[in-house]
Amino acid sequence: MLMTGDALNGWTPQTFASDTTFRLPYSPDHALLARRLRTEVLDGRGFAVVTGTPAGTMSTRAAQEFATSMLGHLGEPLVQGRGPDTSLGWLVRDEGVSSYTDDRRFHENAYTSKSRGYLHLHNDRAVQPFGQEPDCVALLTHRKAMRGGASVLVDGWTVHRILRESSPHALDLLSTPYPVDRRHVTPQGESPVVWAPVFEQADGRVQVRCNLKRIETAGELTGEPIPPHQRAALETLRQVLARPELKLTIPLEEGDCLVIDDRRVLHGRTSYEDHSDAARRRCLVRVMLRCAPGAEPPAADVYAAREVFHLVRPIQA
Numbered sequence: 001m002l003m004t005g006d007a008l009n010g011w012t013p014q015t016f017a018s019d020t021t022f023r024l025p026y027s028p029d030h031a032l033l034a035r036r037l038r039t040e041v042l043d044g045r046g047f048a049v050v051t052g053t054p055a056g057t058m059s060t061r062a063a064q065e066f067a068t069s070m071l072g073h074l075g076e077p078l079v080q081g082r083g084p085d086t087s088l089g090w091l092v093r094d095e096g097v098s099s100y101t102d103d104r105r106f107h108e109n110a111y112t113s114k115s116r117g118y119l120h121l122h123n124d125r126a127v128q129p130f131g132q133e134p135d136c137v138a139l140l141t142h143r144k145a146m147r148g149g150a151s152v153l154v155d156g157w158t159v160h161r162i163l164r165e166s167s168p169h170a171l172d173l174l175s176t177p178y179p180v181d182r183r184h185v186t187p188q189g190e191s192p193v194v195w196a197p198v199f200e201q202a203d204g205r206v207q208v209r210c211n212l213k214r215i216e217t218a219g220e221l222t223g224e225p226i227p228p229h230q231r232a233a234l235e236t237l238r239q240v241l242a243r244p245e246l247k248l249t250i251p252l253e254e255g256d257c258l259v260i261d262d263r264r265v266l267h268g269r270t271s272y273e274d275h276s277d278a279a280r281r282r283c284l285v286r287v288m289l290r291c292a293p294g295a296e297p298p299a300a301d302v303y304a305a306r307e308v309f310h311l312v313r314p315i316q317a
C-alpha cells in the first residue's frame, strides 16, 4: 500500500493519545486477527500489541506452537537458527549470554536474544539473520521478567524525516551500502558480512536496515575501516536515535504479542532482573514472518507440522 502525507512522516510517542491506540484485543479467530494486524502493522503505524492471548497459561513448547500457528495467518514463519538448532518459534530468554565482554566491548558473536542486558535499537533484517529478510518480527510474551525488560520502539520513518530535514547529506550517505557483521547468524557456507544501505526506497516506501553495533564491528571482518565521511553520517544517525522523545517504551504483560514491521520500526529493550525461580523467568517467543503484499498465507497448521523446536545448544560466550 502506497502511503502519503503525514503517515510517511512517521510517529513519535506523542502521536498516540494513549496506549490503547496501539493495543489490539486477542481474538481466537486468527484469520480475523491477522486481517486487523495487516491493517494496523503493515498498512498503518508499523506495530501493534495483541493483548490477552493465552500464552501465559501454556507450557513453553505449547506457547511456541501457539505463536507460530496464530501468526501463520499474517505471513510465512521463517526458520531461525543454524544446523540442528532451528526453530520457527525462537526462545528469547536469558541463557547467560552477555552482549559485552568484560572490557565493555560489544561481543559480536553473542546472541543478544539470549541475554538480559539492555538491547540497543536495531531491526532484525539488518543482519539478514540465518539468511532471512523478515518483513515482520513478533514477540509473544510467555513469561515476563521480575523487573524491567520493556520493549523500546522508534519509527524509522520519523528518523528518516528528521535526517531529510536537518542532515540531507548524511541521509544521502546512509543510502549507500554499509558492511554489517552477522557472525552470530551466518548461514552455513555464507559470508559473515552483508552489505546494505541503512535507508532505501522500495515499493514506494522507505525501508530501513539499521544495526550500528554490527556496522561498527564489521571493519574487523572486511579489514577496511569505514571512511570518515560515512562514519560521520553514522554518528549523525546515532545522535538522532539517542533522542529520548522518539522512544516509545512498552512494558509487555504475559500473553501480550508485539508485532513489528521490521522494514520500518526499530526495536530495543531495557535491561531486566529475573525471578529466582527458573520456571518463572522471562521468556518470549520470537517469530519472523515474510508477508508478501496481498498474498494469503497458507493455513497455519502447515507451520505447526513443520515446526522444529529450539534445542539446547552450548552458550556462545
Ligand SMILES: [Fe+2]
Pocket: 122, 123, 124, 267
Ligand atoms: Fe531484534
